[in-house]
């Protein structure tokens with residue numbers, strides 16, 4: 030279908046109201062052209078004698094999704110702003126004009142869209158319109174006066190909360206806060222907005238300029254206190270995000286010296302040198318959109334089937350998390366376990382998940398009750414003939430999974446999708462004893478499954494496109510970001526990241542302090558270091574996954590004696606409160622010095638220190654020896670076509686492994702470091718410390734030819750097995 034044309038139209042009614050409407054599908058983003066055209070229509074409306082007032086609106090059920098991020102991305106690439114129109118001046122011109130403007134808002138008003146609306150003299154919206162300033166997620170600050178007008182319309186505290194969390198509110202809440210003047214039906218929207226605009230022009234309603242208001246700002250002392258508290262919180266929660274402090278700087282300037290000074294400060298702070306993370310975050314925005322485009326699945330006219338009822342097999346940590354995510358999105362769940370005791374444990378875990386969300390204010394009591402009302406526990410397969418999808422989430426045992434899938438083939442309908450939540454096992458092996466390979470698929474959730482946003486959908490060369498589309502649709506319905514990956518041991522995320530823990534173990538056995546390693550990784554921006562992660566994930570799962578990975582990638586695995594020694598010492602990580610760290614309810618994990626003699630023992634057993642002496646490494650070397658092997662494995666994953674595009678690994682690393690979003694994801698970050706440096710470092714370490722560090726062919730080729738890692742494999746000289 031041809032893309033609808035973008036542009037700005039103006040229609041002048043017999044009542045003297047000019048309706049200025051802008052179109053730029055899909056979200057009416059404010060491109061430079063749209064901004065320029067809006068300015069021109071405005072000048073015309075102001076100059077015409079037959080226009081008394083203006084209504085500003087967006088075409089196609091959406092007011093505006095904000096400034097055009099495509100233009101922003103281009104601008105960031107070239108840092109050339111010679112043809113860039115001044116977007117602030119459009120809003121200022123509307124607000125200061127001699128004729129009033131009313132914004133008629135449908136669907137959404139985000140970022141520059143809301144800022145445009147706040148420059149109008151009133152805002153009329155339809156029900157459930159999303160209103161927000163999400164700029165900080167893109168690494169920038171609201172740049173069309175949002176840092177000044179939002180506090181003046183909803184109060185300093187609420188405005189700061191909206192900007193720092195980037196969360197939208199609905200028009201109904203906007204009405205209560207004073208951001209919206211009236212909520213009316215879609216049919217009435219333009220009629221009410223026209224009348225409102227005339228009422229202002231003819232002084233039957235007040236003519237309000239948001240920037241002039243001070244009544245909602247509170248006293249200077251109160252506003253300062255709110256800003257200071259927000260600064261401290263941001264320093265803790267967003268330490269590497271300069272946009273948070275910059276946004277507060279702009280708000281503070283406006284509170285102290287008035288709205289116009291605030292507007293100037295806002296402009297000054299949109300400098301890319303201040304907002305240095307925006308390039309990475311804009312990349313992450315587009316990478317997330319690209320992930321849902323799957324050749325031969327989403328572009329061949331298939332329609333997703335409706336998945337109403339799902340069976341989850343296994344009520345352990347993963348199964349209970351998956352069931353929680355499903356029932357929270359109104360999908361009926363049948364949870365199957367092997368005994369009444371295990372079933373009750375599973376249901377209790379689901380209830381605990383829901384209560385946890387309730388305690389954190391994420392859901393209401395009503396939601397908890399509704400979710401539990403669509404959950405049934407069973408001990409046999411009799412209910413399975415009525416389900417549309419099964420997700421198996423039992424322990425990582427090949428014979429057990431094979432026998433379950435063999436059984437499922439008999440008890441489920443022929444159209445039922447058969448998914449496994451295995452994190453490492455090859456799907457062809459799981460489905461070996463069935464004839465249903467076309468509907469067998471991997472649904473790899475990340476723990477805790479009701480919280481972590483990534484869903485790795487694993488396909489074999491036999492999985493049907495319809496099954497993939499259906500699972501992608503369920504994934505989105507339960508608020509996950511589905512990434513499609515090809516079948517291989519460990520799939521994309523666990524495969525790419527297995528060297529993360531391995532590298533850390535090698536370093537410890539070379540004599541590096543484990544708590545130093547965890548600290549350096551945290552400082553890099555990954556919230557928990559590799560050893561704490563091992564404690565949290567549990568040693569059992571690590572050993573099981575390690576065995577599967579070792580059988581596939583044995584020549585580049587380090588067989589660490591440490592985990593077995595820890596278990597022998599009665600440690601089981603977070604599960605029993607004792608691992609590398611000690612865990613007590615209500616307090617932060619504490620490094621446990623009593624683990625050090627066990628490490629010494631392990632070092633002796635592994636015996637990998639050159640000359641038997643601990644190596645001396647800088648902080649940077651330590652970090653690189655952990656992260657470069659991860660990049661190296663990612664190169665193999667890309668070369669084998671396990672992911673569709675490099676940016677899929679960026680999204681997967683951020684959403685599945687908590688890689689810092691402000692670094693743009695694993696491959697984006699690696700390209701910022703440079704393939705040449707990564708390659709030469711790995712080569713040097715492989716000579717000193719062995720095969721684990723051996724650079725892959727893909728990396729070697731990229732480094733020698735000077736091609737970035739993010740460039741699609743199919744455009745380089747390599748011949749990947751990718752389906753692209």
Ligand SMILES: C[C@H](O)CC(=O)SCCNC(=O)CCNC(=O)[C@H](O)C(C)(C)COP(=O)(O)OP(=O)(O)OC[C@H]1O[C@@H](n2cnc3c(N)ncnc32)[C@H](O)[C@@H]1OP(=O)(O)O
Nearest residue numbers: 056058094095096097098099139140141163171172173318
């Ligand atoms: C000066 C100002 O202060 C600066 C700004 O305004 S910066 C921009 C602020 N606005 C935003 O951050 C909003 C970003 N967009 C979104 O959050 C979501 O896209 C949305 C809520 C608008 C719609 O979500 P959803 O319906 O799930 O659709 P989604 O897939 O995300 O987007 C649909 C398409 O619109 C595009 N799009 C969305 N917002 C866009 C924007 N502001 N600019 C350019 N394209 C945009 C997406 O890239 C996607 O394109 P594609 O189909 O080619 O992949």
